[in-house]
Amino acid sequence: MLKYCSGLEDVYYQDNIIAIGDAVSMVNMLGGEGIRHGMQNANIAAGYIQDYLTGKITDFAGYRQEIRQIYAKTWNGSEQMGLSKYLKYSDQSIDKGVYYLKDLSLDDMMAILFDYDFKRLYKAVFKYLRYKFDKFWTNLKVKLNLKSGF
Helix, strand or coil, X not given: CCCCCHXXXXXXXXXXXXXXXXXXXXXXXXXXXXXXXHHHHHHHHHHXXXXXXXXXXXXXXXXXXXXXXXXXXXXXXXXXXXXXXXXXXXXXXXXXXXXXXXXXXXXXXHHHHHHCCHHHHHHHHHHHHHHHHHHHHHHHHHHHHHHHCC
């Protein structure tokens, strides 16, 4: 079970306590992993912790802003896709979607799931559109042949 705050809206700090990793919903909802983001998140936090301990800053507001700046562009789309995958679609729909992705390379799949490189999905979209066109064309030919009596 995962307690997750949507849209990177977690509480990142309070007083002299700072939260990192899963404590601030740094779980990739699309790929289902969190350790990589947690480690990146900890590296960012380390600088703020050092600045706090040396008196350069008095709170961690900049930490939250930096996390949001780094992740917000790709995070919300990934989050919506992941939540849809797990909460909206039936198993049959998911299986159909996986079928259309099967021709993607492992590198493409990893880039989509973990690097949020969604432009690689176009390969699967074109395959899906080609499948739909071929199906439409076949049905049309069958109907035309039935009307002409062949």
